[in-house]
Amino acid sequence: MSKSDTLELYEVFLRSRRGLDHKHVGSLHAEDPEQALEYARDVYTRRGEGVSIWVVRSNDICASQEDDAESFFDPSNDKPYRLATYYELPDEVNNM
Amino acid sequence: MNDKILQYTIRLGDDSIILGQRLSEWCSNAPFLEEDLALMNVALDYVGRARMYYGYAAELAADGRSEDDFAYMRDQREFSNLLINELPKGDFAYSMLRQLFVDVFNILFLPRLAESSDDRLAAIAAKAIKETRYHLRRSHEWTLRLGRGTDESRQRAQHAIDDLWGYTHEMFDLDALESELAASGIGVDNASLRAEWENQVGAILDEAELKIPEQQWAVKGGREGYHTESLGHLLNEMQSVHRACPGLEW
Numbered sequence: 001m002s003k004s005d006t007l008e009l010y011e012v013f014l015r016s017r018r019g020l021d022h023k024h025v026g027s028l029h030a031e032d033p034e035q036a037l038e039y040a041r042d043v044y045t046r047r048g049e050g051v052s053i054w055v056v057r058s059n060d061i062c063a064s065q066e067d068d069a070e071s072f073f074d075p076s077n078d079k080p081y082r083l084a085t086y087y088e089l090p091d092e093v094n095n096m
Numbered sequence: 097m098n099d100k101i102l103q104y105t106i107r108l109g110d111d112s113i114i115l116g117q118r119l120s121e122w123c124s125n126a127p128f129l130e131e132d133l134a135l136m137n138v139a140l141d142y143v144g145r146a147r148m149y150y151g152y153a154a155e156l157a158a159d160g161r162s163e164d165d166f167a168y169m170r171d172q173r174e175f176s177n178l179l180i181n182e183l184p185k186g187d188f189a190y191s192m193l194r195q196l197f198v199d200v201f202n203i204l205f206l207p208r209l210a211e212s213s214d215d216r217l218a219a220i221a222a223k224a225i226k227e228t229r230y231h232l233r234r235s236h237e238w239t240l241r242l243g244r245g246t247d248e249s250r251q252r253a254q255h256a257i258d259d260l261w262g263y264t265h266e267m268f269d270l271d272a273l274e275s276e277l278a279a280s281g282i283g284v285d286n287a288s289l290r291a292e293w294e295n296q297v298g299a300i301l302d303e304a305e306l307k308i309p310e311q312q313w314a315v316k317g318g319r320e321g322y323h324t325e326s327l328g329h330l331l332n333e334m335q336s337v338h339r340a341c342p343g344l345e346w
Contacts, residue, residue, distance in 0.1 A: 007128065028130050031241070038234060042134035 008057060010036040012044055015052040022054050033057070097280075101214060102156040103176075104277055106166060107319060108217075109149030110177035113167055114327070115198065116142030117334045121185045134234065138195070141227045148220045168338035172328050173321040180263040182318070182327040189252035192238040194260055199232035200296050201267050204289040213281040236300055243304025250305070257301070258309045265314040268293070274319075 007029040013022035025044050030036035036055040045053070064072055080086045119139035126132035150163035180198065185191050206228055209221035242253040268290040270278065277283030301308060317323070337344070 029128060030130065035237065038237075039130040039134060041230075042137050043130055046133075046137065 007031055008036075008059070010040070010055045011058050011061060012036075012040040013054040013056070014040075014044055014050040016050055018051055022052065025049075027058060030055075098156060100273055100277060101217075101282060102153055103273060104283055105149050105153045105156060105217065107176045109146045109153060109166060110175050111181050112142045112149060113146035113334075114175070114177040114330065115181040116140070116146060117330055118181065118183075118185055119191070119195075122191065127188055135191075138231055138234070141224075141231070145220070145224050145227075148223070152216045152220065164338065168335045172323050172331055175323065175327060175331070176319050176321060177327075178263075178266050179315060179318040179324055180260065180266065182324060182330060183260070183263065184326050186256065186259075187252055189242050189249065190256040190259065192235055192242065193253060193256040195231065195235040196239050196300065197260060197264050197267075197297065199228060199235045200293055200300075201289070202228045203232050203296075204292055205284055205286065208284040208289070212283070217282070239300055239304045239306070243301070243306040253304070254306055257306060258311070261309050261311065262313045262315050266316040266318060269316055269319075271319055 008031070009027055010030055010033070011027050012025050014025045015022045028036065028039050028043055030039050033055060037053060040053045040055050044050070076082065116139050119135060119142065122132065122135045122139070124132065126135050146167065147163055150166040153166055154162050180194060183194065186194075202224070206221045206225045210218050210225065212218045212221070239253065242249045244250070268286045270285065270287055274283055274286065278285040298308060315324075
């Protein structure tokens with residue numbers, strides 16, 4: 001039986017220390033979420049990297065596509081007024 | 097008494113290193129990558145445990161022997177591991193069911209050893225308990241997966257149980273040395289763990305829709321150095337580097 005018949009792909013997110021965000025660290029194959037969590041522990045936290053793990057079925061992630069780039073990201077390129085650096089501050093305003 | 101604690105410690109070290117070595121045969125051979133890494137974590141936990149026991153044994157012996165001497169310079173008649181640890185790795189179901197039987201045993205044994213009046217044994221046990229909880233979580237889940245999986249996985253799991261069952265009795269057998277150490281609060285009275293072990297294993301096998309065999313046979317002898325033919329082959333491989341280049345370091 002090939003791997004793809006029974007196993008699903010999961011994305012793994014680790015929180016390395018309390019107070020920090022979970023960060024994406026990679027992916028792995030597992031049969032269900034519980035097994036994915038255990039494998040995430042075995043594959044990604046062998047050297048004390050984490051205090052909390054999330055696993056998410058890769059299929060459940062809705063991701064932006066390369067084709068979306070034009071409509072998603074380009075429009076902000078010509079709107080420099082959205083950046084604070086666009087504005088000249090009067091001298092009276094210190095420490096911005 | 098010191099010599100008896102030494103022997104007892106070597107036995108526990110032997111159990112750990114032989115099972116660790118056996119499990120490590122799955123390295124690069126597990127069903128898939130994630131399981132390969134997970135299994136090797138468990139194997140390394142056992143090798144680490146063996147180092148703690150042998151390290152303590154070396155101190156107790158105080159005759160210049162090191163942990164390496166215990167692991168690499170003894171022959172099979174001198175090894176005193178329980179037979180269940182040395183049996184070949186078999187198929188995946190066989191290895192997993194063996195882990196289940198050993199893990200449930202350890203989940204009961206280690207908390208008791210952690211109460212030993214010997215501080216060092218107690219400390220080693222306390223450290224090992226956490227690892228064992230995780231090991232059992234894995235072997236428990238795999239038993240369910242195999243038992244309730246396909247016809248083939250259920251058959252293989254049941255065969256494994258039928259083949260292994262006769263080797264589980266030895267875990268609860270006490271010889272004179274172990275009885276004496278148990279009575280003096282240093283060792284564990286393994287026989288007293290049996291009922292609870294049967295409860296827990298029975299419940300898991302039930303849950304997995306697998307059966308405890310009705311057979312009555314039992315094999316023992318490991319503690320006295322009487323082993324199955326598998327141990328010699330295992331030691332041959334495990335000790336080959338050290339025997340070819342004694343004392344080599346890198």
